[in-house]
Amino acid sequence: MVYVLDKDNNPLMPTNRHGKVRHLLKDNKAKVVKRNPFTIKLLYKSTAFKQKVTLGVDSGSKVVGLSATTKEKELFASELILRNDIVKLLATKRQNRRTKRNRLRFRKPRFNNRTKSKKKGWLAPSIQHKIDTHLTVISKTCEILPIDKIIVETASFDTQKLKDDKIEGYDYQQGNQLGFWNVREYILFRDGHKCQHCKGKSKDKILNAHHIESRQTGGDSPSNLVTLCNTCHDDYHKGKIDLKIKRGKSYRDATFMGIMRWSFYNQLKEIYLPLGIKEKTPMAI
Numbered sequence: 001m002v003y004v005l006d007k008d009n010n011p012l013m014p015t016n017r018h019g020k021v022r023h024l025l026k027d028n029k030a031k032v033v034k035r036n037p038f039t040i041k042l043l044y045k046s047t048a049f050k051q052k053v054t055l056g057v058d059s060g061s062k063v064v065g066l067s068a069t070t071k072e073k074e075l076f077a078s079e080l081i082l083r084n085d086i087v088k089l090l091a092t093k094r095q096n097r098r099t100k101r102n103r104l105r106f107r108k109p110r111f112n113n114r115t116k117s118k119k120k121g122w123l124a125p126s127i128q129h130k131i132d133t134h135l136t137v138i139s140k141t142c143e144i145l146p147i148d149k150i151i152v153e154t155a156s157f158d159t160q161k162l163k164d165d166k167i168e169g170y171d172y173q174q175g176n177q178l179g180f181w182n183v184r185e186y187i188l189f190r191d192g193h194k195c196q197h198c199k200g201k202s203k204d205k206i207l208n209a210h211h212i213e214s215r216q217t218g219g220d221s222p223s224n225l226v227t228l229c230n231t232c233h234d235d236y237h238k239g240k241i242d243l244k245i246k247r248g249k250s251y252r253d254a255t256f257m258g259i260m261r262w263s264f265y266n267q268l269k270e271i272y273l274p275l276g277i278k279e280k281t282p283m284a285i
Helices: 018-026 086-104 125-144 159-163 169-173 183-190 230-237 252-271
Strands: 003-005 030-034 039-042 053-058 063-069 074-081 147-153 207-211 225-229 276-280
Touching (some): 018 030, 018 039, 053 125, 074 125, 086 125, 125 147, 125 252, 147 252, 159 252, 183 207, 183 225, 207 230, 225 230
Parallel strands (some): 003 039, 053 147
Antiparallel strands (some): 030 039, 053 063, 063 074, 207 225
C-alpha cells in the first residue's frame, strides 16, 4: 500500500497501483516524503475524494495496536512495543544524584522541592511516557490517512476481583493488610514468622522481608516479598544460596490500564475533537 498526500500535505486515499505511482515519480508529478510507510506527495492539484476511514486503537501497557479500515478492507495496521525502562533510568539518575551530593560534593538535601510541580492530574513519568507514545502513533497515522473516526479500546480491570472472584460489597474494604502496621508485619504474619528457605533450621531469630525481584523491578507489593532469616538473607546476597521462590502474580499492567484509561481518552478527545471518537471496552467488542 502506497500512502498519498496532496499538494498541501493533506492525506488522500492510499493506493496499491504501483505502476501509476512509478509513472508519477518518473514524470516529477510526485515525490517521496517517507520511506516507511512508503508515502508520496503529489506536486499538482488533485481531487479530494475520500472514503470514510475508521482508526481502531487497542491501548495497552506493553503493546499498542492500530488498524485503519474502510467498510471493505484494511488500509493500515501496526503493532508498537512500548518502552519499559523509564523506571530503571530514573532510579539510576536518582542514585547518581545522591552520590554526587553525599560523596563527591556535599550539599544540603532539599526536601519536597518537587511538590509544587505536581499539578492536578499529574502522572508518573513511566505512565505519562506511554500515554504520549499512544498519542504520537495516532498522530503519525492521521498524517498519512484521512481518518474519519477513532475508536479506542480500553479496559478497566478490577484487581481485587482478579485475586478473588467471589469478592463483593463490604469485602472490598477488608484488604489482606487490614490491621497490620506496615507491609513487613503483614509478610511476617503471612509466612508464619518463619524463614521460607531454611524453615527455621538456622535458629536465627532476626527476620527480614526480602524482595524476590529487585525493588526497582518488582516494587514493594506483598507478592514480591518473602520472609527470610538474617542468616539466609546475608547468604543469598553473598551468592552462597539460591532461592527457588517465585514471586506471586503481578497486576502492574492491570493497574496501569486503570490509571491511564481516562487520561489517555480525554487527551485524545481534546486533540481530535472534530472526529467522532468513541470509547469501547473489550466486552463491547
